[in-house]
Amino acid sequence: MNSTNSKKLIKGTNDFVIRFANVNGSGSASANNLFSKVVFRSGVPISSKNIFPSNIQGLPTWFEVRVNEAGYLGRRGGYDFIVAVNGQTMDRDYQDLLPGGYFFYDSSKRLPNHYQRTDIQLIGIPLTTICNEHYTEPRLRQIFKNIIYVGALAYLFDMDFSVFEASIKSQFAKKAKLIEPNIKALLLGYDYAKEHFTGCCGLNIHRRDLNGDQIQMEGNDAAGLGAVYAGATVAGWYPITPSTSVIEAFEKYCHKYRVDGDGKNKFAIIQAEDELAAVGIVIGASWNGARSFTATSGPGVSLMSEFLGLAYFSEIPVVLMDIQRTGPSTGMPTRTQQSDLLAAAYASHGDTKHVLLFPSSPTECFHMTVQSFDLAEGLQTPVILMSDLDLGMNVHQCDPITWDDAQIYDRGKVLNLQQLDELPERWGRYLDVDGDGIPYRTIPGTHSEKGAFFTRGSSHDEYAAYTEDGEVYAEGMQRLLIKWNTAKNMVPRAEISGNVSEMGVLYFGTSAYATEEALDTLRQQNDLDAIRVKAFPFGPEVDEFVKEHKQVFVIEQNRDGQMKTMIINELSTNPEKLISILNIDGMPITAQFLIDSIGQYLSPKTMQAVKQETAS
Amino acid sequence: MTFIRPNFRHPENHTNERGFSIKNYEGALSTLCAGCGHDSISASIIKSCFELNLEPHKIAKISGIGCSSKTPTYFLGKAHGFNSVHGRMPSVTTGANMANKDLLYIGVSGDGDTASIGMGQFAHVVRRNLNMVYIVMNNGCYGLTKGQDSATADKGSAGKKGVPSPFDSIDLCELALQLGAGMVARSFSGDKKQLVPLIKAAIKHNGFAFIDVVSPCVTFNNTPNSTKGYEWVRDHMEATGTIDFIPHQSEITVDYPEGSSRTVAMHDGSALTLQKNQHDYDLSCRKEAINRIETVKMQQKILTGLMYLNESESDTHGRINTSDQALNSLAQSELCPGSTVLDALNASLR
Ligand SMILES: Cc1ncc(C[n+]2csc(CCOP(=O)(O)OP(=O)(O)O)c2C)c(N)n1
Ligand code: SF4
Numbered sequence: 004m005n006s007t008n009s010k011k012l013i014k015g016t017n018d019f020v021i022r023f024a025n026v027n028g029s030g031s032a033s034a035n036n037l038f039s040k041v042v043f044r045s046g047v048p049i050s051s052k053n054i055f056p057s058n059i060q061g062l063p064t065w066f067e068v069r070v071n072e073a074g075y076l077g078r079r080g081g082y083d084f085i086v087a088v089n090g091q092t093m094d095r096d097y098q099d100l101l102p103g104g105y106f107f108y109d110s111s112k113r114l115p116n117h118y119q120r121t122d123i124q125l126i127g128i129p130l131t132t133i134c135n136e137h138y139t140e141p142r143l144r145q146i147f148k149n150i151i152y153v154g155a156l157a158y159l160f161d162m163d164f165s166v167f168e169a170s171i172k173s174q175f176a177k178k179a180k181l182i183e184p185n186i187k188a189l190l191l192g193y194d195y196a197k198e199h200f201t202g203c204c205g206l207n208i209h210r211r212d213l214n215g216d217q218i219q220m221e222g223n224d225a226a227g228l229g230a231v232y233a234g235a236t237v238a239g240w241y242p243i244t245p246s247t248s249v250i251e252a253f254e255k256y257c258h259k260y261r262v263d264g265d266g267k268n269k270f271a272i273i274q275a276e277d278e279l280a281a282v283g284i285v286i287g288a289s290w291n292g293a294r295s296f297t298a299t300s301g302p303g304v305s306l307m308s309e310f311l312g313l314a315y316f317s318e319i320p321v322v323l324m325d326i327q328r329t330g331p332s333t334g335m336p337t338r339t340q341q342s343d344l345l346a347a348a349y350a351s352h353g354d355t356k357h358v359l360l361f362p363s364s365p366t367e368c369f370h371m372t373v374q375s376f377d378l379a380e381g382l383q384t385p386v387i388l389m390s391d392l393d394l395g396m397n398v399h400q401c402d403p404i405t406w407d408d409a410q411i412y413d414r415g416k417v418l419n420l421q422q423l424d425e426l427p428e429r430w431g432r433y434l435d436v437d438g439d440g441i442p443y444r445t446i447p448g449t450h451s452e453k454g455a456f457f458t459r460g461s462s463h464d465e466y467a468a469y470t471e472d473g474e475v476y477a478e479g480m481q482r483l484l485i486k487w488n489t490a491k492n493m494v495p496r497a498e499i500s501g502n503v504s505e506m507g508v509l510y511f512g513t514s515a516y517a518t519e520e521a522l523d524t525l526r527q528q529n530d531l532d533a534i535r536v537k538a539f540p541f542g543p544e545v546d547e548f549v550k551e552h553k554q555v556f557v558i559e560q561n562r563d564g565q566m567k568t569m570i571i572n573e574l575s576t577n578p579e580k581l582i583s584i585l586n587i588d589g590m591p592i593t594a595q596f597l598i599d600s601i602g603q604y605l606s607p608k609t610m611q612a613v614k615q616e617t618a619s
Numbered sequence: 620m621t622f623i624r625p626n627f628r629h630p631e632n633h634t635n636e637r638g639f640s641i642k643n644y645e646g647a648l649s650t651l652c653a654g655c656g657h658d659s660i661s662a663s664i665i666k667s668c669f670e671l672n673l674e675p676h677k678i679a680k681i682s683g684i685g686c687s688s689k690t691p692t693y694f695l696g697k698a699h700g701f702n703s704v705h706g707r708m709p710s711v712t713t714g715a716n717m718a719n720k721d722l723l724y725i726g727v728s729g730d731g732d733t734a735s736i737g738m739g740q741f742a743h744v745v746r747r748n749l750n751m752v753y754i755v756m757n758n759g760c761y762g763l764t765k766g767q768d769s770a771t772a773d774k775g776s777a778g779k780k781g782v783p784s785p786f787d788s789i790d791l792c793e794l795a796l797q798l799g800a801g802m803v804a805r806s807f808s809g810d811k812k813q814l815v816p817l818i819k820a821a822i823k824h825n826g827f828a829f830i831d832v833v834s835p836c837v838t839f840n841n842t843p844n845s846t847k848g849y850e851w852v853r854d855h856m857e858a859t860g861t862i863d864f865i866p867h868q869s870e871i872t873v874d875y876p877e878g879s880s881r882t883v884a885m886h887d888g889s890a891l892t893l894q895k896n897q898h899d900y901d902l903s904c905r906k907e908a909i910n911r912i913e914t915v916k917m918q919q920k921i922l923t924g925l926m927y928l929n930e931s932e933s934d935t936h937g938r939i940n941t942s943d944q945a946l947n948s949l950a951q952s953e954l955c956p957g958s959t960v961l962d963a964l965n966a967s968l969r
Contacts, residue, residue, distance in 0.1 A: 043969075216965070216969075217969075218965050218968035219969070228964075231954075231955075231956065234949075234954040234955055236717075236718070236946040236954065237717045237718055237946060239710070239713070239714060260960065261954065261956075263942045263944075263953075265942070265943070266940075267941060267942040267943065268939065268940050268941050269941075269942050269946065269949055269953060269954060270941070270946070271717040271935075271939055271941050271946060272939070273713060273717065273747070273935075273939075275710065275743070276739050276740065276742070276743040277739060279707060279710065279740075280707070280709070280710035280739070280743065283703070283704075283707045283709075283710025283711045283714060283740070284710050284711075284713050284717065285714060286703070286714060287681070287701070287703075287711035287712060287714025287715035287716075287717075288714035288715060288717050288718040288946075288947075289714070289718075290711070290714075290715060290718075291679070291714070291715040291718035291722075291947055292718055292719065292947035293714075293717070293718030293947040295714060295717075295718070309704050310707065313703065313704055403961070403965040403968075404961055404964065405958070405961065406955075406957065406958040406961055407958070408957055412951050447676075447679050447699035447715075447719070448676060448677055448679075448719065448721070448722050449676075450676065451674065451675075451676045451697070452676075452697070454676075455675075455676055455697050455698060455699050455700075456699065456700075457691070457699075457700040457702065458699075458700065458701045458702065458703075459700075459702040460684075460702065460704060461702070469692065
């Protein structure tokens, strides 16, 4: 310990970033989650991110936690405090620590000689030695080592220990005999730190009451729950990170809420042989009147493409959740991106385009999932929820999930037995009766004489009869465009803030966290309007926003500006007014990156002031 | 359209127990080549459903892509049909069946559709024991894309282009047996006397019922050197008696003296009379079925008839324990947990 140094240490209350460096599979996740849960329960806003490799055991994994009283929940970048308990990455962790930061390590072994930084504070606690003294079983030694460092942090950050106790008690409510040993391990760390490091850490986490009724949830968990609330009964799927936990959540909640009086399931989940089959199952089930969905990621979307085209053309509802990650098949499967936009929007051959929704929080994952089913059935078309790994697999602090019992599912234009009976004319599966491009469908088995139709990918007329008449085909395709226009007014509206400047920022999905934080800083010196796009097709408000602004920064987490391409493609706008702000390293985008990138285009003078402010 | 349906086909126009005439089970006029085996299979499906008194609108006919997969247009016009994508009929049928277990699912596929592009889906729908009738119209070639070899073309067999197939063929019946299908049968498109009872048995079977039907493609694979042509099949069908002369360009049927017969009880108490298989054949033995297919094959013959029947297995719904009520009939009130449970859920996430 070298606290006598003249270095300038980072100080602050409820505003810093801590990184835990662990080994995958070492049981550190529950200790790290305990830490963030306690911060959250102490009323202090927190966001955490798992930075993990695409293997199961052994490789490094990081858990980044941002504690932020101001409520900014995006990734900040930079580490003020690092818990470096993975020997494999210790060198890197040591280098990654910001000047003035704190390096927490297991001092059972001496630090190597080349650890010579004088601008940081070392905090060495002999975790292994303590464990070996108190536990004989190897597994316990491993598990409690993690709990011990959490206990030490509780002391170092001056946290309220009673919240830890309460959290342990609720976590192990059903396994009471684990409560006492866990609290004991926490105290081992706490007491050791108290004895050896009094006053060495300038970072504190103090109780606040800023979290109100918010909850902590993963986006995929919320989406799976959304599918239950939306009344989905059939799910076809094929495992792929980061989408798998959507189905796991759906299954979990179904078992909880959807078992009938005889112990039988009011749902069918089929783990298919591949993604082609997964979406085929969805199409078959939807055609047959059940709400059905699948979840996948980019590689799965490619495999589903042919079927998505069929669903588009034959007008079958499909709900698909694309939890995006970096490409290609095994690119960086455990890193986040927004790079499936074009692949999803225009999936398949021929003329197709699909409705996309862009959730920005777990709460929105829930609500937009419910909405996806209404839209898919309302429009009789595929609807794709464009989530991503960051949103799907990380725990986010968000508004509670709510449900209005008065809300009735919109099953769309489905003719029942009586309606078919009373139909004055011949029913035409693809007749545009209402002029909105949306025809009426009926569910197989409904009526003995009327309503039977043949669904096919080959060209059909308004009565679903086979035709290769070019004109009839063209008319059908034009009607699908009328439906597309109808969709523009059915999808969720974009959210607009500001109405003052010639400069605008356009963003969507998980970029919202960082963008909104960056806007707070940028707006101190510049007028900037912003629009958060929530759906494709773009509603009229997006068109207007782009039209009204001289320059629009389009923030995306992909290389080629796919959202920008879609805007150019769909709205008649001058491409030159759109400036791409792109982040593609697989890590969630940060506010600082946005401040720097957008800042370049703003007046240098005002940016200078901004820079100084953020530095201080 | 290649032929006009003669209107003297059903002079009495008699009806079945449900009051439906055979017309209620027919579909649009076929646009397949005149003489295509597939049309005869359509006719057998029509006859089977008529004779079983099924309600046409309670049937879903689902297919992939190919001449064979086009046939659902030509039978059961009052049933709902779905001509999906190449090789993916099983997944669409799976989804449809999960949504509503109360309809009858007839899946129609080609040998290209099933044995190549759809091999994965075929294997898995068998494995899951989906309650459906799965008919492969097997002509050993790709009809719709003009005669390329399919994976069921026998080694050495040659179609119109005259090039013998260099690869071993896949025997879909053997495969279905290995994958655990509950009912496995093979027939010949023109052999209505055998095919109709097999289709009926398949319909009555609770679980996955597979029928591989040799169905010659008159346009691309009906050469003397093709093992899926009329000539070869006529000469090599095991225990099926003689086939009448088959004039080109007309629908082909066969008739032959009834051989030994055997009765198998079905789930619903109905009985199926089997013909053409040896009576000492144990229908519930998978191993024996495979053995026999192979033995007959070694004699350069095709075994037809019912090869295997196992009625004890539960279907997909049974295995995943779905509710007795069809899932697509459940109302919002039965599916949505509502707002009250959210309080507790939100609390658990704080
Ligand atoms: C994905 C895809 N690949 C290729 C095709 C082209 N294609 C159409 S039908 C067919 C083969 C059909 O053969 P089979 O299933 O044996 O049926 P048949 O026409 O012989 O009855 C092929 C390859 C297609 N429609 N889709
Ligand atoms: S090409 Fe062959 S399979 Fe296709 S319809 Fe003609 S005869 Fe039948």
